[in-house]
Structures are given as structure tokens and as C-alpha cells.
Amino acid sequence: MITYKTPVDEYNFLFHDFLKISQQNIKSFSELNKDFTTEIFEMAGKLASDVLLPLNRIGDIEGCRLENDTVITPKGFTNAFKKLREDGWTSVDCEKEFGGQGLPTSISILLGEIFSSCNISLTIYQALTHGAYGAILKYGTETQKNLYLPKLVSCEWTGTMNLTEPHCGTDLSLIRTKAEKITNDIFSISGQKIFISAGEHDLTENIIHLVLAKIPGGPKGVKGLSLFIVPKFIPNSDGSLKERNNVKVGSLEKKMGIHANATCVMNYDSATGYLLGEEHKGLQAMFTMMNEARLGVGIQSIALSEIAYQNSVIYAKERIQGKSFSNEGQLSVESKPIINHPDVRRNLLDQKSFIEGGRALSIWVASLLDKSNHLMDDRAYGLASLLTPVIKGYLSDIGFEMTVVSQQIFGGHGYIEEWGMSQFVRDSRIAMIYEGTNGIQAIDLVGRKLNSDGGKNIIYLNELVQNFLTEHSELEELNNDFLVPLKESKKNVEEVLNFFMSNGLKNPNSALAGASDFLHLLGNFCIGFMWAKMAAILFKENEIINENTFQEGKILTGQYYMKNILPKTNYLAKKILSGDKIIMSLNSEQF
């Protein structure tokens, strides 16, 4: 039976010791003390394990079904969603003006992790709503904000993102959905969208679709895209509902995982749409949503790795199999729990060091967004935008791998659906694909984010690392185990950046050929940086750590990461430096 325990100590460490949230000069954050966050994390954890988790496997088995143009979610989902929103968990970091609680993004990120661990399919309905909230908050008119935001904050209505069409996912220049102008801001939307998560369901009374479409006569390609609010039911200005709009679910996809989240083909047949933001500037508005969603996908990957890890640890402690050696080289007489075997321990440390490091990176980037939102810190925003594809791509690639590692610890039982580990693997697989495949994240990183504003964001990151190295050069405990490997890895980053600079301009393929490897290199490097930062805190301020066991375990885990995982940057740099020559030499028949 799958169980879940919120890693409250870990969260508090990140929140209070690592981020030092209450000292961040953000006014409303100064009251966030440890008692408060502990209570929040524990309450969320209780709801997640008591209400969401028991539905997770039911959702996997039952899936969603389509009946008379309506999607029926699995048994128990409507009640659970109601509970989630009535208890206020959907509004945590939203603006108070629209019914939110104004808490930091870095808190809502961790709450998202808790809920995703226990039931990712259910959590996605909320996550997309939050994305729609963000887009309307930024680009909506006052009327739109007043009408939609309170309902989205409370999740009385949910939201969706409609980009993909049968012939185009990545390449939005190919979009065919049309928006014919009726009045100034009312349009008639027609076309077909596919892979629309939460496109139709029975959790709420209304669904707000944000739809990318082309207004005839506009510029070609992505510059001709506009964004529209297309509600399932047209609302009156007081939020009550009028007639049903001409948008309908066409069919439901049968997927490898996240069965309880409805993935819909959506047909728009002269549906009423309201322009959101300016004409032909839809892509920019949609990207507000996308960037938030991409950060969320990284956290989903951590979430599934976390619950899979927790259960593999329990299994490893219980499953007795094979004799093991003591540290003195003595073979045990009886068979032992498999957690005694070095190979199993290595598997567990691969998971643990990734999860804790990846979570630190996510919450750090979330705190950059907090700084950007509350303090108008542009450098923080720039750095967050540089690291968004890294968080999405790297955490989902490795997160998936880690669920596979957890499953592997269960041996044959891992392959049997009843045990629940297969579901984590199948569910986490989507994270590498949706919100832009990881290949696209890599191209976004290398082709766009690295160079934007003269490369100032990667320069800023390097500065932060360099400053950290300089500031801590006297801390002996840190040097060999953390600073030296970080410096080594930093060289790999620089080597690749030089390669990109001297080759990428005249031959973009030479950089693009290494894009995915660079995304991994930078992700690995950033997590190494996080581990070094965490270790510095643990060594310097050990008075703040109450439990020695926790501190010691964390330092060992960090040492493991720096010695075993971080050095992979060297291999990745070598691959990237091999360039595109061979890759581009094969003709199409040679594949």
C-alpha cells in the first residue's frame, strides 16, 4: 500500500534556513515563522494523504469517461476537488484583491508538490486554473479581472490552455484555429485543439478556455496569434451563467498515465471568444501561462520522485533478501533487509540527492519570482526565466528516471500495477512531454534564453556561483567535498559557453546539436550549486539545525551528489564539444 509523509523538516529547512524567507525584505513575508509554515505543511499533507492519495489508484484504474458531451471524472474526484478548494488550498499565492491569500510562490510551489505527490491527476485541474489566473491577471481588462479572477482563485471555475492542434504542437506558426471579429473584443472562434488537459470535466460548473487563434488578415506565423477567453458557459457580469458556448469535447485520449486527468480533443464551432490582451500578441500572453506551468512541471516531477522514493525506502527496509557485508567485510549469517546492500543504497541516494537538490533549485527559482513580483527585481526575473526550461526539462527527465529507479527496488513487484509503483512511472512520463517537450526546452535555453539581453542572465548566474565560492573559500569542511567539485563543474559550463559563442553564430546547428546535453549540464551544475549552498548553511549555522541526524544525513547526501552525480558535467561537455558534424552528415536514408 502506497503511503505518503510530508517532508516537513526538509521544507522548513529550505524555507527558513536556505531561503531565509522572513528576512527577504518582502513586507508580507516577514511574519512567516516556522510555526506557521509547519502548520500549513502539515495541514496540506493531511488533506493530501487522507483525501487525495486514496483516490490516486482509483483514478488510474477508472480513468475519465465521456458521456453525452460531458467528461465524468473517477469516483470521489468531485468531492476531493471541492474539499481542496473549500479549504482554501487553491488560492494560496493569489492576490488578496481577488480572494487569494498573498503567500509566497515558494510556499505554493511546495504545496503543489504535496498535492501532486498524492494525486497528480487531480492536482493538474487546479494547476492549469492557476495558469489561467496568471494570464488574465497580467493581460486582462479590469472587467475581465473582476469577472474571472475570483472564480479562478477559488477554483469554482477551472482553466485550460489551448495551443496544440493535430498538425502542430511545438510549431505554433502552423495554427489554423480562426477568430473572426464580431465586435471590438468579441470574436467567433472555430477550429480543433488537441491534448487539452482538463478540457472538459464534472468538477466545476464552468471551464475557462484560453485559446490561441489567428485573426484573418493578421501577420503570418506566430506574430499573427491572438489569445481568447472562451468560457464553456457564457457568464453574466455578476458571474452567474448564461447559455452554453459552442465549444465541445470531441473525444478523450487513452494515455500511458494521468488517467484521471481528462485529455481532450476540443472542437470550437463559432464559439464566442473574448480577446485577452492585444490582437496578435497572444503568444506573449500565453507564455506567461506556459512559464508558470513549466516551473510547475518541474515540481510535479519532484513530487512523483518523492512519493516513489518514500515507498521504495519503506520497501527496502522491509524486504529481506540476500546476505550482506558489514563495513568490516563480514558476511551476515542470515539474509538482511535490502537497504543493507550497497547497490540499493546507491539507488536510494541517487533519488534522495536529486529530489532534495532539485527541490532546492525549484524553491530558489520560485523565490526569484517572488523577488521579481514584490521587489521588481529584474535580475531575479531574468535568472528565473533562464532557469525555467532547465527546471522543466532537467527535473522531468531525471524525475522520470528516478521513478524508474524506485520501481526497480521493488523487483518483480514493481512491475505489478497493484503495488502502485508503475503508476508513478507512467504518470511522471508526461512531464517530459507536456508544456513543451524537453527537446523544445533545450532549444529555448540554448537558442533564446542564453543569449537574451547579451547573455546577462547566465553571466549573473556565474557571478552568484563565483561570489559563493569566494565567500566560502575559508570554510575548510566545505572545500574538498563541495567547492572543488563545483569549481570543476563550473569549468565545464564555461567551456561549453565558449564553444557556443565561437561556433553558434556562424553555425547554429553546432549549438543546437548540444542543446539537450547543455540543459542537463546546466541542471546538474545548478543542483550542485544548491547542494554547496545547503552544505554551507549546515556547516556554518549548525546551531539552527535541531536534529543532528537530519543535518548529518543531509551533508552525506550532498557529498554523494558532488562526488557521484555532478562530475557527469564533464562527460556532457565532451559530448557537446563534439559538435554537429557527424550528426548532420547522415542523409535521411541512413537512419
Next chain:
Amino acid sequence: MITYKTPVDEYNFLFHDFLKISQQNIKSFSELNKDFTTEIFEMAGKLASDVLLPLNRIGDIEGCRLENDTVITPKGFTNAFKKLREDGWTSVDCEKEFGGQGLPTSISILLGEIFSSCNISLTIYQALTHGAYGAILKYGTETQKNLYLPKLVSCEWTGTMNLTEPHCGTDLSLIRTKAEKITNDIFSISGQKIFISAGEHDLTENIIHLVLAKIPGGPKGVKGLSLFIVPKFIPNSDGSLKERNNVKVGSLEKKMGIHANATCVMNYDSATGYLLGEEHKGLQAMFTMMNEARLGVGIQSIALSEIAYQNSVIYAKERIQGKSFSNEGQLSVESKPIINHPDVRRNLLDQKSFIEGGRALSIWVASLLDKSNHLMDDRAYGLASLLTPVIKGYLSDIGFEMTVVSQQIFGGHGYIEEWGMSQFVRDSRIAMIYEGTNGIQAIDLVGRKLNSDGGKNIIYLNELVQNFLTEHSELEELNNDFLVPLKESKKNVEEVLNFFMSNGLKNPNSALAGASDFLHLLGNFCIGFMWAKMAAILFKENEIINENTFQEGKILTGQYYMKNILPKTNYLAKKILSGDKIIMSLNSEQF
């Protein structure tokens, strides 16, 4: 729609140019010319794509079901299996004396690949039968051989392996199934076995279970295990069937993949069993079966990677998405098929270079077994036994990864079951688990195979590589691209072997902590060796290659492997050399 095309050119290259099968001094192989093998591969391929492939997705959707103690396989499976055996495909490399065709193992390996590509679930029924054939051939009495082998060769009866019990998989010392002696070689078997592939089904009239059990009073642990033949129906000496034996399927597992292969809980309730081999020497006999099965698992992984790769290539050539750069750095005006994108090409080359190299390794090891069987070549046998865990573990780990890469190329469509790519991922996942998890393969490699007979097998491998390097040192085309990287990687192997030698004896955990990484290191190295051998042939004997396109594509693929994949051995060596200290330092609560 998933399609399949037998890679006949590739097979013929491996068989005639790489192995030079007809010059191997094995009498019956001298007639195996290219016309003959081409015909065999094409005929098998036709059966596989026409009959097996159309059932693959049906099998995934329908799965097996249990009705009145009988397992019903999906629609069409009984007919397809009948066709497979009636056309003689189950008997290819079996002894002529028992109805086989006496062809090389290296041919049957490739046929196994073809059938597994198109329908792995169906092929497993045959593969296990072949394993039972091998065990009875080696350990059976004349009477047993004459009774069982012809039926197993023709697959009129199928076979199973019964090792795992609910509380023990890896650790067979914990087996509880009992065998009470009735007469000298007749025993009464009682106990429960789980995860028994093909334990019950409706494909054949009889099923021959090979069951590990303990004879009361025997030695403790694995030395007290004996192996028994337990037929579903007791046969008369002429092969006709008597009464049903007391062995019954208890339930069917619902699994992540290979849905059409019945994974059974088997209950033995005073079932009649016939001793196979000597009392208390059952493990050795079972390992005959296991070793063959492990080689087979490696090939299954290649098979699923191959068909997944083929379909991802087709998709990459058809799917138009995104503008791409020419080799001169010009951006295309229109969107292009994604095979033009460097990142997609890298993904395809990861797959292609692994599949072709891994296949070469498998067929090379199969040819070592042929040499051992026909020429009593002990060194060949020893090397094959060293490389068996590598083939099982490395090819299934990377094979799984490669199906994930193929799936990724399909973007969102890869996650939709209808497209068929998810099934390859789910099906190939089992290969990392069954026939001994890959962690166990690693321990077998490092804890047993490396050291057996004074390490002579790894020494022999090193000699072969060294001889190859020396012999080809004058071949300029080979040097930079193949010999140099191979030498670099060889250093990593030696470095690790030295580390194991100087630390492993006094502290076994220091070697065991690096076992999985060493399995990957050696697998990667061996495939690098195969690529260098193939390249040497392609450069030296290019008159034998008819199609330049084929030759050039292959050399480029090899160059890609040597430059991009092989250097990972350096990273793996670094990990292994970090030892077990951190890994063993965490106490159980710190996970």
C-alpha cells in the same frame, strides 16, 4: 500505425562480414551462405509483420484472462503460435536428433529479435520453452530427453521456470516449496510460486514446469535446492497425456506491460514431479536455463528498441514542425520534417548506435556459445559467461531508455496508447527486472564472474581488445575515430579493475557499491569494441559492402558512438572509484 521491416542488410553484415560464420570451422555452418540467410530472415520477417505484429496491440488491450483454472490468451494468439511452430520457427537451433534444425545460436538469436520486435508477449511463450529444452537436454536422462525434447522443440508443449516465491526472488536460499520423495525419482511437490511467465495458457495441450524445491533433510540454503519436471498433464512414455497434475494457476497479475503474456501465481499441491539432474544440484541446472534466458532478454531489449526506433524514424521524416538550419547556417523559410533538427538526429543516433552495437555484441556472444558447443572452446564459454550479465543488464537498461527516447520523438502522440509507442516502453520495462533484476546482474558480474578462475575471462577479453588494437594500428582511417577512444575507455576498465583488486577483498562493499556502474562501464566498453571491429571491417573490406550508403551510414554511426557515448566510461570509472564510504555511512533513518 506501427510497422516493422526486418533489417536484413544489417543481419547479413553481422552474420557474414562481422562473424564470418561460414569460415568458423564449424562443419554444419559452412553451407550458410548469404542467399540462405537472406531467405530465412525475410521469411521470418514476413511472418512476424503479417501475423504477429497485428496482434501486438490487441494483446496489449485484451490481455490474458483467467476462467475456470485456465488462462485465455488474447484473440488470435493460439493461431499465431500454431503458425509459428508449424512453420518450424521454434526449432531452429535445436538438435536434429530431437526434431531441430541444428542452425547456429547466432541465427536463432536474430530470429528471436524479429519475433520479439513484433510481439514480445507471444515470443516469450516460445523462449521459455527453449530454456526448458536446454535444461532437459543437458541434465535429463535418456528417457526424459526422448519424452520431452521433441515436444518442446516443436512447441507442442511449452515450458516454464519456477523460482520465485512471495518472500523470495533473488535470494533462493529462502525457497520453501517442498519435494517429498515418493520413489527414487518421483517426488510430491507442494508450495506456491509467483511471477511465473506462461505458467498457464491455452496455446498448447501441455505445459512443462521446471520447479526449484527443497527435499526435506537436504543441505541448507541454495545447496539444498533440486530441480523437478512437473508437467501440467502427466505424459505416457509415447507422449500421449494422462491425468491432470495437481498444479494450478492461482491468479493472474495485472502488469505494466507484456499484457498478453500470462504472469501466474502457481499452486503446487502434492503435484507429481520428476527429478531433473541430481538431488540438491538444482540451482546449477536452473542456471543453464537462466543464462540462456538472460542472453534472450538482452535481445528482447534490442528488439523493442529496434521497432521503436524504426517507427520514430518514420515519424521524424513525416512530422513537419519548426524551421531548421542548413549546414551553412541558413534558416529555412518553411517548417521542415523534424528529422532536420539536430536534437532529433541526436536522439535517433543514440538509438541507432546502441541498437547496432548492442546487437553486434549479442551475436558475438552467441557465436562464442556456438564455438563452445561445437568446438568445446572453453575460453569462448568463459567469456560468454562473463558477458551474459552485461548483455542482460546493460542492454535492458539502455534498451528501455531508448524506447523512451523513441516515444519522446512522437511528442504528445507518444503518450497516447493508440500510437503504440507507450506499449514499447511498458513492455521493455520488464527486461530490467525479470531473469534476475539488473542489480543482481551487476552483483553476479562483480562478485562472481570477474573473479572466477582467477579472473581469466576478463583477462581474455582485454587480450582480445589489445590484439585488435595492435593488429589495426596501421589503419589510419580507424585510428583517431575508433582506436584512440577505445584505448581511452580501456584505461577506465583497467583503472576500475585495479581498484576492485586492491579494495574488494578486504572490503567487498567497496566493489559492490560500484557494481551497477561497472556493468554499464563494461557494457559501454564492449559495444565500443564492437563498433571498432565493425569499422575495421568496413574500412578494410569495403569490396564486400555492396551499398555505399549502408557502409557510410554505419561508419558515421560508429563514429558517433565512439565520440558521444563511449566517453561515458570515464565518468562511470570516477563514480566507482568514489567507493562505498559515503554510501554506507547513512544510517537507516537518514534515508
